[in-house]
Structure formats: C-alpha cells, structure tokens
Amino acid sequence: MALLQLDNISVAYDQQYILKDFNLSLEKGQLLSLLGPSGCGKTTTLRLIAGFLDAKDGSFRFEGKDYTRTPINKRNFGLVFQSYALFPHLSVYENVAFGLRIRKVKDDEIRKRVMKMLEIVSLHGFEDRFPGALSGGQKQRVAIARALVIEPDLLLFDEPLSNLDANLRVNMRVEIRRIQQELGITTVYVSHDQEECFSISDKVAVMNKGVIEQLDHPSVIFKYPKTEFVGRFIGFNNFITFTERQADGDAVLLTVNGLPFRAKKVPGMSAGMKGAIRPDDLLAGTENEISEGPNVLDGTVKVSTYLGRSYQYIVETALGEFTVNKEMLSPFENGQRIRLLVPPEKLVLVD
Amino acid sequence: MQNKSYGLTLFTFLVYLFLLGPLILIAIASFEPSTVLKFPLTGFSLKWYKNVFEVGLFMSTFKTSVIVSLLGNFLALLLGVPAAYALSRGSFRGKNTLNAIFLSPVLIPGIVLGFTLLKFIIISLHIPIYAALLIGHTVIMLPFIIRVIGSSLSNFDFAIEEASLSLGSSRLATFFKVVLPNIRSGIIAAVLIAFLESFNNVDISIFMSGPGISTLPIQMLTYVQNYFDPTIAALSVMLMIFTAVIMFLIERLLGLSYFTKR
Numbered sequence: 001m002a003l004l005q006l007d008n009i010s011v012a013y014d015q016q017y018i019l020k021d022f023n024l025s026l027e028k029g030q031l032l033s034l035l036g037p038s039g040c041g042k043t044t045t046l047r048l049i050a051g052f053l054d055a056k057d058g059s060f061r062f063e064g065k066d067y068t069r070t071p072i073n074k075r076n077f078g079l080v081f082q083s084y085a086l087f088p089h090l091s092v093y094e095n096v097a098f099g100l101r102i103r104k105v106k107d108d109e110i111r112k113r114v115m116k117m118l119e120i121v122s123l124h125g126f127e128d129r130f131p132g133a134l135s136g137g138q139k140q141r142v143a144i145a146r147a148l149v150i151e152p153d154l155l156l157f158d159e160p161l162s163n164l165d166a167n168l169r170v171n172m173r174v175e176i177r178r179i180q181q182e183l184g185i186t187t188v189y190v191s192h193d194q195e196e197c198f199s200i201s202d203k204v205a206v207m208n209k210g211v212i213e214q215l216d217h218p219s220v221i222f223k224y225p226k227t228e229f230v231g232r233f234i235g236f237n238n239f240i241t242f243t244e245r246q247a248d249g250d251a252v253l254l255t256v257n258g259l260p261f262r263a264k265k266v267p268g269m270s271a272g273m274k275g276a277i278r279p280d281d282l283l284a285g286t287e288n289e290i291s292e293g294p295n296v297l298d299g300t301v302k303v304s305t306y307l308g309r310s311y312q313y314i315v316e317t318a319l320g321e322f323t324v325n326k327e328m329l330s331p332f333e334n335g336q337r338i339r340l341l342v343p344p345e346k347l348v349l350v351d
Numbered sequence: 352m353q354n355k356s357y358g359l360t361l362f363t364f365l366v367y368l369f370l371l372g373p374l375i376l377i378a379i380a381s382f383e384p385s386t387v388l389k390f391p392l393t394g395f396s397l398k399w400y401k402n403v404f405e406v407g408l409f410m411s412t413f414k415t416s417v418i419v420s421l422l423g424n425f426l427a428l429l430l431g432v433p434a435a436y437a438l439s440r441g442s443f444r445g446k447n448t449l450n451a452i453f454l455s456p457v458l459i460p461g462i463v464l465g466f467t468l469l470k471f472i473i474i475s476l477h478i479p480i481y482a483a484l485l486i487g488h489t490v491i492m493l494p495f496i497i498r499v500i501g502s503s504l505s506n507f508d509f510a511i512e513e514a515s516l517s518l519g520s521s522r523l524a525t526f527f528k529v530v531l532p533n534i535r536s537g538i539i540a541a542v543l544i545a546f547l548e549s550f551n552n553v554d555i556s557i558f559m560s561g562p563g564i565s566t567l568p569i570q571m572l573t574y575v576q577n578y579f580d581p582t583i584a585a586l587s588v589m590l591m592i593f594t595a596v597i598m599f600l601i602e603r604l605l606g607l608s609y610f611t612k613r
C-alpha cells in the first residue's frame with residue numbers, strides 16, 4: 001500500500017479551485033517530483049501535504065492513517081523552503097537543534113545528532129555561525145539538515161535550488177539525491193526545472209492547471225509524453241495533427257493531407273491523433289540525402305540559428321513550421337529547399 | 352560650488368538655531384537667581400533646581416506620570432503586539448478598517464479624544480480617576496505600539512514561522528521562540544517611543560486628572576499659571592535630559608534611521 005495517498009483533493013482560494021479531484025500516491029523511500037510551469041499548483045499541493053492548507057474536499061492518508069485534519073506540528077514532516085527560512089536569531093547549531101529541543105531530546109543526544117547531520121550536509125565546523133554569515137548554498141544545507149535531523153516521515157522540498165546559481169544547483173541536486181537515498185527518506189520535490197526533476201526523481205508528476213497530466217518514471221516521460229502539454233513542456237516542439245489513424249501490426253499508419261506516416265507502436269500508447277517529435281530526433285537533409293517516401297516532408301529553411309553543438313532551423317513545410325537541430329560543418333542557407341525525415345520510432349502519439 | 356555649500360551650511364545652521372534656540376534660552380534662564388524668569392542672567396544659581404525637588408506636587412505627579420506611562424505601556428503592549436501581528440499576518444475582511452481604527456488616535460486631535468473618553472466612557476461608567484488616566488494613556492500609546500511593531504513585522508519573513516511549525520512547534524511556542532526574538536528591537540523601540548508620547552502628553556491627560564491626581568505636564572501647566580519663577584525652566588532642563596537619555600538609548604539600540612526608513 002502506498003505511504004502517501006491523496007484522494008480527490010480539492011483546494012480553493014476564494015471560490016476559485018486551484019486543485020480539483022486531485023489524486024496522488026507515493027511509495028515509501030521514493031523521491032517524487034511535481035513538475036510544471038509556474039502557477040500550476042505545485043506549491044499548493046506541497047502546502048496541502050505539509051498541512052498549511054485545508055482541503056475543501058477529499059482525503060489525505062499517510063501510513064494508512066487519516067491525515068486530512070492533522071495539524072502541521074503533529075505531522076512530523078520535514079520542509080525545505082525556496083527562501084531557506086532559517087531562524088536568523090539562532091546559530092547554525094541551534095537552527096538544526098530546534099526540532100529536537102521541541103521534542104525534548106536530551107542535550108548530549110541533541111549534540112550527537114546535530115553534529116552527525118552537519119557532517120552529512122558537509123557543514124562541519126559551521127556550528128557557531130549565524131545564518132547571515134552563510135552563502136546561499138550553505139543556508140540551504142542548514143535548512144536540509146534542520147529538516148532531516150528530526151527524522152521526518154516525509155521530506156518536502158519547494159523549489160529549493162531556484163535561488164542558487166547554475167553550478168551550485170547541479171551540485172546541490174546531486175547532494176540532495178545522495179542524502180535522500182542514503183537515509184531512504186520518502187520525498188516530494190517541487191520544481192519547474194525539467195532537468196532537475198528528471199535527474200533526481202524516481203517518479204515525476206507533470207502538472208498543468210492543477211491536474212497531473214502524467215505520472216511516471218522520468219525516462220518514460222522523457223521518451224513517451226502522454227499529452228501535448230507534457231510533450232511541449234519537455235521539449236517536443238513539433239506537432240502534426242493527423243486526420244486518419246489505423247493499426248498495422250507493430251506500427252500505426254497515419255495520414256494528413258494525403259501524406260502517409262508510420263509510427264512505432266508502444267505499450268500504453270495514446271489513442272490520440274497528434275504526433276510529437278523533438279527537434280533533435282527529426283532528421284534534415286538535402287533532396288539528394290533524403291529521398292521521397294512516407295514520413296518525409298519537403299520544406300524551406302526560414303530561420304537558422306547556431307546552438308553551439310548544432311544548428312537549429314525553422315523549416316516551413318506543407319504541415320506548418322518545424323524546428324530541427326542538426327550537427328553539421330557548413331549550415332543550410334536561408335531559403336534552401338531541404339527534406340525532413342520523421343523516424344517512425346521517434347514519432348510519439350499524444351492526446 | 353564652494354559658495355553654494357557655504358550657503359547650505361548657513362541655512363542648516365539657521366534651522367538648527369530656530370529649533371534649538373528656545374531650548375537653549377530656557378536652559379540658560381534656569382540658572383537665574385532672581386524670582387522671575389529673565390534673560391540675560393543677573394547671576395548664577397542652582398536654587399531652582401533644588402526647588403523642583405521641594406515642590407511636593409512635582410514629585411508626586413512625576414511618580415504618577417511614570418507609573419501611568421509604564422503600566423499603560425504594558426497594557427498597550429498586551430493589546431498592541433497581538434493586534435500588530437494579526438494586522439500584518441492575516442488577510443481577512445475588514446483588515447483595512449481595523450487598521451484605520453487602531454491608528455485613529457494619531458489622527459484625531461487629542462482634545463477631542465480626551466473629551467470623548469471623559470464624557471462617554473469615564474463619566475458614564477464611573478471609572479475612578481487613576482484608572483481613567485491609565486485607560487487614557489493606554490489609548491495614547493496603542494497606535495504607536497501597533498505602528499512601530501507593525502513596521503518591524505513587515506520585514507519579518509513569515510516563512511520562518513512556518514518552518515518552526517513544521518518542526519513540531521505549536522503556534523504559541525512559535526510566537527515566543529521565533530516571532531518575538533526577531534522583532535525584539537521593534538518592541539523596544541515601540542516601548543520607548545510610546546513612553547515618551549505618553550509621558551509628555553497634555554491634551555488627553557488634562558481630562559483625566561482630578562483632585563490630587565495629575566500628571567507632571569499638567570502640574571507644570573498649573574504651576575506656570577500661578578508662578579513666574581525659573582523652577583519650570585529647571586524642571587524643563589531635567590526633562591530634556593531625561594528625554595535625551597531615552598533617545599540615546601533608542602539610537603544605541605536601533606539607530607534613529609530605523610524610524611525614517613519607512
């Protein structure tokens with residue numbers, strides 16, 4: 001049975017529903033990310049789990065018990081905020097010890113646990129500093145130590161890295177994953193950064209307007225987005241709306257404007273009529289390099305930009321504009337006639 | 352460039368002279384040996400300073416003033432801290448109205464407020480004079496307490512309160528362990544400012560004093576109506592020093608810039 005279970009949860013701010021009939025479940029020891037654009041309800045979901053918000057409807061079960069009306073301070077969940085939220089009037093040591101003092105843990109036991117936790121977050125020797133004298137990364141480590149030292153039943157992160165600079169973000173997310181796995185602690189992690197979520201999660205829930213559009217392993221979502229929204233959010237920039245669709249063995253035959261396409265059939269594939277493909281997966285070539293046939297589109301280069309490793313082209317075709325990336329020495333020219341090939345195994349059907 | 356800055360210096364000097372001149376004159380006049388306030392001095396004497404301590408009513412009203420200001424301060428804190436907290440924390444209907452009501456004593460002329468308090472509350476409820484003074488001074492101080500602490504709370508990061516709750520602390524414990532320590536300087540400032548405001552108050556106290564019970568400023572007013580000797584000047588100098596010490600404490604604790612920031 002799932003450790004955490006949200007059943008048909010609704011949350012509203014003055015009559016306006018932010019979450020409606022929201023469902024989510026999470027197994028013990030896993031790290032689940034909520035991923036979605038700003039304003040889609042990630043923080044709301046996290047605050048509901050933490051206990052800062054009341055559900056209008058639905059129930060929240062944790063370890064089989066009803067937590068829907070359990071007050072925040074009785075939940076034993078660890079929280080890490082985007083703004084760190086350290087206590088400015090307390091030293092690093094006292095910040096980390098805070099939760100233990102409330103739990104009336106003995107002083108020497110507190111000392112042992114705080115020191116061990118500071119060791120884990122690589123902040124040994126910083127006990128007597130005050131938050132004002134720490135860098136952003138160090139503050140976030142203290143915040144993590146403070147949340148972990150109480151041995152929480154669930155750890156909640158709300159965009160913990162978005163105030164850090166790019167390099168540190170990558171280091172910290174590796175760190176977070178390491179600590180999470182080392183301690184085997186069940187975690188819900190909120191971010192709007194796709195790479196961040198994919199790199200550290202066991203499961204990712206992609207959210208849109210208060211609804212989870214897809215919940216799966218990162219690698220599955222990365223390859224097989226279920227809906228157009230998810231596809232767009234994770235970088236499938238090209239969409240084709242087909243008019244006919246029929247099964248053909250392990251392939252799907254599709255047509256639009258009399259142009260035939262094939263897509264590889266995968267288990268659990270959407271029954272939708274939209275095909276999606278990444279700019280990196282689309283092949284581009286001259287009329288000599290790619291011959292006419294199914295899955296091929298004629299087009300004209302409209303815009304060309306240099307991305308560093310490859311060139312990116314916007315190509316005008318009979319089915320609209322396509323974005324394609326190609327590594328090459330000398331780029332296509334603007335206005336040049338080229339062909340695009342959609343590899344059947346890379347064409348993903350979405351709702 | 353040079354001229355311009357000379358002009359500015361001169362102007363600043365004149366402004367200060369205008370502001371401080373009367374205070375300096377009073378201070379000098381307090382050393383006049385004769386029985387009438389005079390300038391320039393006809394001699395030098397400290398006898399009026401001694402006289403301040405010999406006029407029993409000054410001593411008793413000083414005591415009343417201090418007690419009323421301190422007790423009122425305490426009451427105003429008890430009411431004002433939760434009010435300031437609720438006003439800056441919560442988002443509820445009628446918040447702006449409530450804000451306006453709490454701050455209204457600053458906007459309403461003291462005479463009107465004093466008279467209203469006297470007529471409709473003190474007299475109709477038969478409240479004894481001492482209690483009336485206390486109520487009046489609590490009302491004087493409350494808006495200052497709410498304003499200064501409110502300004503301190505507006506810089507307070509309420510996320511740390513949530514952090515405390517999530518770590519298992521109750522709301523009440525969170526208030527004492529996390530909120531209060533972080534607005535401490537605001538509370539000290541509020542207490543000192545409110546104290547000065549109450550201690551110097553005339554317009555409301557004047558309605559709340561009665562036979563034998565009065566505050567120092569009221570007593571001073573009564574005194575100058577009957578005597579013209581420099582006792583008042585000597586007392587004023589002592590009060591100025593008293594006030595200066597408090598301002599110095601505020602400055603030391605927070606820096607005066609604290610009040611000009613917002």
Ligand SMILES: Nc1ncnc2c1ncn2[C@@H]1O[C@H](COP(=O)(O)OP(=O)(O)O)[C@@H](O)[C@H]1O
Pocket residue numbers: 013014018036037038039040041042043044045
């Ligand atoms: N206190 C609030 N009052 C009213 N609306 C809110 C409040 N907090 C958030 N919202 C709205 O709820 C929606 C979801 O917000 P949030 O959960 O913070 O999104 P995210 O964290 O995904 O960016 C947004 O449209 C936001 O405007």
Ligand SMILES: [Mg+2]
Pocket residue numbers: 039042043044159
């Ligand atoms: Mg958010």
